[in-house]
Amino acid sequence: MTTSFTGGCLCGLVRYQINGNPIRFYHCHCxxxxxxxxxxxxxxxxxELESYQWTKGxxxxxHFKVPxxxxxxxxxxSECGSPLPKIRPNMGIAVIPAGTLDSAPAMKPQAHIFWTSRIEWSCESGxxxxxxEYQSDS
Incomplete structure (x- = not known):
């Protein structure tokens, strides 16, 4: 079953929609x-990139590319500064900041990545x- 969910920025001027199932859900500590x-x-x-679309704004x-x-x-x-999904055409994915979703996805976080970069006061692994490092399906 394919899921559909939406999200956007704090001011509401930028919105997106996803029509597809999440691939992965990680907490990154880099x-x-x-x-x-x-x-x-x-x-x-x-x-998957093809399941993602901007719907407003x-x-x-x-964007800022770290050189x-x-x-x-x-x-x-550019209005409120909220993080937004990162489009990665070369990887065929969109990386969605989970806090920008309007509701909780069906998928729960699967792992912590870049754990050795974790700052001491950050969350525990549970x-x-x-x-x-980054983990892929392979």
């Missing part, structure tokens, strides 16, 4: 995710597995 989220980790849901989206990073680009609303 230093770049910490800086971009302003907290101890970023909780990100990955979806795409012209308000800005020395192979893949890290931060997308955000029952989730921890990995030193």
């Amino acid at each position: 230093s770049r995710c910490r800086k971009a989220s302003g907290t101890g980790n970023a909780s990100n849901l990955m979806v 795409e012209h308000l989206i800005k 020395e990073a192979e893949r890290f680009t931060n997308y955000f609303c 029952d989730l597995p921890v990995f030193e």
